[in-house]
Amino acid sequence: xxxxxxxxxxxxxxxxxxxxxxxxxxxxxxxxxxxxxxxxxxxxxxxxxxxxxxxxxxxxxxxxxxxxxxxxxxxxxxxxxxxxxxxxxxxxxxxxxxxxxxxxxxxxxxxxxxxxxxxxxxxxxxxxxxxxxxxxxxxxxxxxxxxxxxxxxxxxxxxxxxxxxxxxxxxxxxxxxxxxxxxxxxxxxxxxxxxxxxxxxxxxxxxxxxxxxxxxxxxxxxxxxxxxxxxxxxxxxxxxxxxxxxxxxxxxxxxxxxxxxxxxxxx
Amino acid sequence: xxxxxxxxxxxxxxxxxxxxxxxxxxxxxxxxxxxxxxxxxxxxxxxxxxxxxxxxx
Numbered sequence: 611x612x613x614x615x616x617x618x619x620x621x622x623x624x625x626x627x628x629x630x631x632x633x634x635x636x637x638x639x640x641x642x643x644x645x646x647x648x649x650x651x652x653x654x655x656x657x658x659x660x661x662x663x664x665x666x667x668x669x670x671x672x673x674x675x676x677x678x679x680x681x682x683x684x685x686x687x688x689x690x691x692x693x694x695x696x697x698x699x700x701x702x703x704x705x706x707x708x709x710x711x712x713x714x715x716x717x718x719x720x721x722x723x724x725x726x727x728x729x730x731x732x733x734x735x736x737x738x739x740x741x742x743x744x745x746x747x748x749x750x751x752x753x754x755x756x757x758x759x760x761x762x763x764x765x766x767x768x769x770x771x772x773x774x775x776x777x778x779x780x781x782x783x784x785x786x787x788x789x790x791x792x793x794x795x796x797x798x799x800x801x802x803x804x805x806x807x808x809x810x811x812x813x814x815x816x817x818x819x820x821x822x823x824x825x826x827x828x829x830x831x832x833x834x835x836x837x838x839x840x841x842x843x844x845x846x847x848x849x850x851x852x853x854x855x856x857x858x859x860x861x862x863x864x865x866x867x868x869x870x871x872x873x874x875x876x877x
Numbered sequence: 878x879x880x881x882x883x884x885x886x887x888x889x890x891x892x893x894x895x896x897x898x899x900x901x902x903x904x905x906x907x908x909x910x911x912x913x914x915x916x917x918x919x920x921x922x923x924x925x926x927x928x929x930x931x932x933x934x
Contacts, residue, residue, distance in 0.1 A: 632921070634894055637903035638882040650930045657929045661901060669889060671882040714878055735878050737885055 632662045636669040644686050651689040659742060667697075668740040676703065676713075676732040687736055694740040706734055758845035761817040765839060767825050767832060767850040771861040777851055778822050788815070790823035790835075812838055812846070883910045890914060903929070 635658055644650060658668055670690065675682040681703065690696075706712045713734045766781065768774035781787055789798065792805040799805040810821060825832040832839070832848065839846040853861075887910055890900060896917045904926045914920045923929075 631899060632901040633898040634890060635901040635903065636886045636890075637926070638879065638886055638906060639904045644930065653931075654929045658903075667893075669886055671885070673878060733878060735882060737882065739889075 629660055630663050633666050634669070635662050635666065636671075638671045641670065641672060641684075641686055644684075646685045648689070651686055652693075654686075655690070655693060662742075665741070665743065668694075669737060670740065671735060671737045673733050673735055674703075676707065676734065677729070682731070687738070690738050690740070694738070695742055697739045697741055698737070700736075703734060707732060757817040758815070758842075762845050762847045763812075763815045763817055764820040765832070765836070765846055765848045766820055766822045767848060768822055769826065769850055769852060770824065771858050771865060772851045772853040774822075774851060781820050781822070785820035786818050788819055788821045790821050792824075809835055812836065812842075815846075879907075883907055886910070887913060890918065894918065 641654070644654075662668060672684055672687050674684050674687055691700075713732050716731055716733055764785065766774070766777065768778065778787065788810060790810055792799060792802055798810075799808065815821065823835075825835060836846075839848070883906065886906075890898075894900070897919055899919045899921070900914060901921045901923060902911070902914075903923045906922070911920065911922070
């Protein structure tokens with residue numbers, strides 16, 4: 611049963627501390643009695659960051675004491691609140707203190723009273739779930755296009771009235787979006803002539819990019835505008851969303867009607 | 878409070894981490910939590926946590 615239980619100890623002579631090794635680091639008992647020293651806090655956070663894997667998680671649990679509604683100690687909690695990337699969310703402590711199920715009431719002397727008598731204090735447990743995402747180096751020797759050999763970039767063919775605007779907004783969560791529209795305010799072309807004369811240089815597109823465009827006009831279909839993307843089909847993946855044809859035509863009718871009315875008003 | 882915190886750690890690990898994940902417990906944890914985690918994961922315990930605040934690893 612204890613086959614997998616191992617102990618780490620202070621044996622740096624043997625280089626025993628494995629760096630970037632742990633998926634998850636947690637504590638349920640420590641750090642309650644740290645002295646208030648910013649230098650120590652920084653050292654602990656740096657050391658934990660050194661031990662965990664780049665995308666690993668850390669769970670640190672604390673007890674904080676409230677006396678007459680005021681937080682009494684543990685500055686380390688406040689340090690963590692400000693300096694680590696927290697995943698969980700927190701309610702304000704005065705809201706917790708309103709609900710008896712969310713805290714425990716202890717009668718114990720925490721040197722709060724000068725007469726060394728027991729005073730009722732409120733204890734609230736804090737659990738900070740922390741995750742760091744490694745930062746990419748600012749300077750890289752790899753050209754953008756080189757990354758495509760490992761992971762492809764994407765091209766989203768936005769067929770009109772098929773939910774493409776919503777899809778495009780969702781794609782923002784995962785990709786660097788490059789608009790290749792003729793008339794989009796987020797696009798790179800100022801007018802139709804620029805769209806005709808210029809196109810995106812696919813050598814500057816890297817794996818985290820997604821090109822979004824309407825490839826629906828004759829002469830500007832995807833194989834005509836970006837034949838290299840079709841040839842390098844392992845480096846560029848193309849996808850689209852389609853819709854029931856009747857629903858599409860109805861939607862297009864009302865869209866055209868609304869746009870024409872708007873244009874009529876503006877003129 | 879201590880039991881609650883241990884249960885929280887256990888449920889977080891068992892619901893979110895693959896078997897054989899490497900887990901480090903800093904400081905004291907109960908025997909029951911240690912045994913439960915050691916069944917599925919590779920668990921380590923840092924027995925001198927003061928090293929974290931004493932020097933740069």
